[in-house]
Amino acid sequence: MKTDCHNCPLRKLDLFDPMSKDEVHFMSKFKTGEFVAQPGTEILAEGASSSQLYTALDGMGLRFKTLENGSRQVVGFILPGDFIGLQSGVMGEMQHSVEATTRMTMCVFNRSELWDLFKYQPRRAFDLTHVxxxxxxxxxxxxxxxxxxxxxxxxxxxxxxxxxRLTALGLNENDQVPLPYRQQDIADAMGLSLVHTNKTLAKLREDGVATWANDTLTVHRPKMLAENAFERGTRLRTRPLI
Amino acid sequence: MKTDCHNCPLRKLDLFDPMSKDEVHFMSKFKTGEFVAQPGTEILAEGASSSQLYTALDGMGLRFKTLENGSRQVVGFILPGDFIGLQSGVMGEMQHSVEATTRMTMCVFNRSELWDLFKYQPRRAFDLTHVxxxxxxxxxxxxxxxxxxxxxxxxxxxxxxxxxRLTALGLNENDQVPLPYRQQDIADAMGLSLVHTNKTLAKLREDGVATWANDTLTVHRPKMLAENAFERGTRLRTRPLI
DNA sequence: TTCCTGCTATGTCACAGTTAAATGCGGACC
DNA sequence: GGTCCGCATTTAACTGTGACATAGCAGGAA
Known part of the structure; x- marks a missing residue:
């Protein structure tokens, strides 16, 4: 059940830059298939070279590095629209691992055709650099x-x-967004211990700012949450979709 | 005293990927000038758009972000061969500031010609994505x-x-490399306080691993330093020079 | 139905790291 | 030569965070 590029659900979102007919046509030829990964699947491995690159169509995942002392640093959370495997594509080797957190559907591209994209589609190449x-x-x-x-x-x-990010993806219902990650994932992203992360989440809940439970994040006070995080402005910038 | 691309001192280094005659020729046309920045000069500002992009030819600098609470996170140290301003070039706006730490000489490129590079030099575009x-x-x-x-x-x-990095740039003499940064710069890069950074440097000196004084870093025990840092291998990967 | 595993939650204590303040030194400027 | 500034160094007091231990719950497997 391949998702046709011409009918790509992500392209409808304001988060992503519009694409010309020519670009959509090129991408539908560049796309070689779809890959469905089950939760826990290692999509790309740190240090490995992959012949495939991906765009996440649906589902969520993680990017992480493993240190020699065994600890794990989460360096990114993959959400729909994210490109996966760029480092393998241009550096020849992934510098982090990618793992599916939920069931994920991804568009698949062949690395061997990346050079064609650079030769024949400079706008897409520019977008890739933008990504x-x-x-x-x-x-x-x-x-x-x-x-x-x-x-x-x-x-x-x-x-x-x-x-x-999840609101911009149209996944916000009554200030609730799906968040299927574990507390250990957040701890490893923020450089905190699991215990301290748990206690801090409890404090936010107790302060009535946000509640995270049952794979759902509910933000009671969006402005307060943003202020706590020293975030300027509210607007996410648009970006290209590969 | 313009440095001719054909005689670029950086191109001789093994750290950088070789360039074809055609690529060198294109770059000598793409380069519009040289810019010499004195220490403390703000080369690019966070949030601003710049019409120039740069390659550091000589000297050192910093990339940093300023948080709303006034603290500073150093997100990179600029050494010779580093490209400056890519975010401005493709996203339209810098996400961090760039400041010269020492006197810096930089090759200057016009952002308006970046599109030409993508259209006519796909190999260079690929290299830019690699960077x-x-x-x-x-x-x-x-x-x-x-x-x-x-x-x-x-x-x-x-x-x-x-x-x-400085050894790969040919700046290592008897396990000593120039390091003209301040302790506060290192503290802001590693998320430590100045006092704790000072104490930790003292500990490394006392352990006979490394000494940093008078803008010079002397590494007495390179293997020990690497092990303390949980660094695998010794080899830095080569990369393209823009 | 029971058992096991993975995840969340909580309490206590120790310490790595922060904060504030003071001192010393070298270089630039008057 | 004296003054001032920036940076490095040191000390003392404090605290945010980690480590450890324990408990509860939900879901899956036997």
Whole structure:
């Protein structure tokens, strides 16, 4: 049951830049298939080279690095529309692992055809560079949060980030968004211990700012959450969809 | 005193991927000038759009973000060969500020000609995406260090990272490399306080692993420093020069 | 129905790291 | 030569966070 690029549900969202007919046509040829990954599936492995690149169509996942001391740093959360495997595509080797958290459906592209994209579709190549720069920006934001905030601000920051991203994906119903991750995932993203993350989430709940339970994040006070996280403005920037 | 691309001193280094005659020729046309920045100069500002992009030819600088609470997160250290302003070039707006730490000489490119590079030089466009992916990788590494290491490992990690990068740039003389940054810069990169950074540097000196004084980093025990930082392998990957 | 596993929740204590303040030193400027 | 500034260093007091232990709950498997 392949999702036709011409009928891609993500393209309808304001979050993603519009695509020309020519670009859509090229992408429908560039796309070689769909891949459905079950929860826990390792989609890409750190240090490995992959012949496939992906766009997440549905479902959620994680990007993480494993340190030599065994600890895990989550370097990103994959949501619909995210591109997966760029590092393998241009550097030849993934610098982080990717794992499905829920059942995920992904559009599949062959790495061997990436060069054709650069040769024949400079606008798409430019968009790919834009996606890479966006990833860099998101990592910079995360580094700033992890490096300069205390636990309460960190948890506020990550929940606020999820809330905004999931809202922009049209997944917000009455200030509730799906959040199927574990507390350990958030802890490993923010550089906190599991216990401290749990206690901080309890504090946010007790303060009436946000509640995370049963794979659902409910934000009672969006402005307060954003302020706790030292977030300027509310607007997420649009970005290209690959 | 313009540096001719055909005689670029950086191109001689093994750290950078070779360039074809056609690529060098294109770059010498793409380059519009040289810019010399004095220490303290703000080269690019967070939130601003710039009409220029740069490659650092000589000298060192910083990339940083400022949080609403006034704290500063250093998100990168600029060394010769680093590309500056990619986010402005593809996203339209810088997500971090760039400041010169020493006197810096930079090759200047016009952002308006970036599109030509994508249209007429797909190999260079591919290299630019590679550079973006490399920045993403470096930020992921930094996030892992800041998020998962204690103070001693963090300082070891950043000094080891400098030692390797500066050695690859041919700046290592008897296990000594120039390091003209302040302790506050390192503290803001690793998410530590200035006092704790100072104490940790003292501990490394006392352990006979590394000494940083008079803008010079001396690594007495490179393997020990790398082990403290949980760094696998010794080899830095080559990358394209823009 | 029972047992096991994974995840969430809570309490207590120790300490790595922060904050505030003071001192020393070297270089630039008058 | 004296003064001022920026940076490095040190000390003391404090606290946010980690480590450890324990308990509860829900869902899946036997």
């Amino acid at each position: 890479a720069a966006t990833e860099e920006y998101l990592l910079g934001e995360a580094l700033a949060a992890v490096g300069q905030m205390d636990g309460y601000a960190k948890i506020s920051w990550v929940l606020n980030r999820f809330f905004r | 973006a992916a490399t920045e993403e990788y470096l930020l992921g590494e930094a996030l892992a260090a800041v998020g998962q290491m204690d103070g001693y490992a963090k300082i070891s990690w950043v000094l080891n990272r400098f030692f390797r």
